[in-house]
Amino acid sequence: MMDLLKKGLALGLGLAIVSKEQIEKVVDELVKKGDVSVAESKDLIHELVEKGEEQQKEFNSKIKEQMQKLLDELNVPTQADIDRLEKRIANLENQLGNVQGHTPGSD
Numbered sequence: 001m002m003d004l005l006k007k008g009l010a011l012g013l014g015l016a017i018v019s020k021e022q023i024e025k026v027v028d029e030l031v032k033k034g035d036v037s038v039a040e041s042k043d044l045i046h047e048l049v050e051k052g053e054e055q056q057k058e059f060n061s062k063i064k065e066q067m068q069k070l071l072d073e074l075n076v077p078t079q080a081d082i083d084r085l086e087k088r089i090a091n092l093e094n095q096l097g098n099v100q101g102h103t104p105g106s107d
Contacts, residue, residue, distance in 0.1 A: 023048045 027045050030036040036044060071078075077085075 018052055020045070020049050023052070 024045055027036060027041045027048070030044075031038055031041050
């Protein structure tokens with residue numbers, strides 16, 4: 001019964017986006033109805049909150065992975081690419097400054 005209840009809550013609430021307060025409210029209602037004992041309610045709340053946190057981490061990881069794929073497909077430069085180019089530009093500016101600063105006959 002508890003496993004079925006946990007699965008139903010996990011699916012019905014979408015634990016990845018449900019707050020601890022919302023979980024507690026639903027579990028309190030189950031206690032009032034007599035579907036869950038007070039002793040079981042604390043364990044159930046803890047377990048559902050943990051599952052929600054795990055689902056949120058998985059969701060965030062998948063979103064990050066998809067965003068990286070999209071950025072790669074669009075050939076969007078990374079911060080490392082930009083940093084490398086800025087360093088290269090600075091080096092070229094320094095070289096150009098050294099060449100322009102050196103006048104013939106000033107040796």
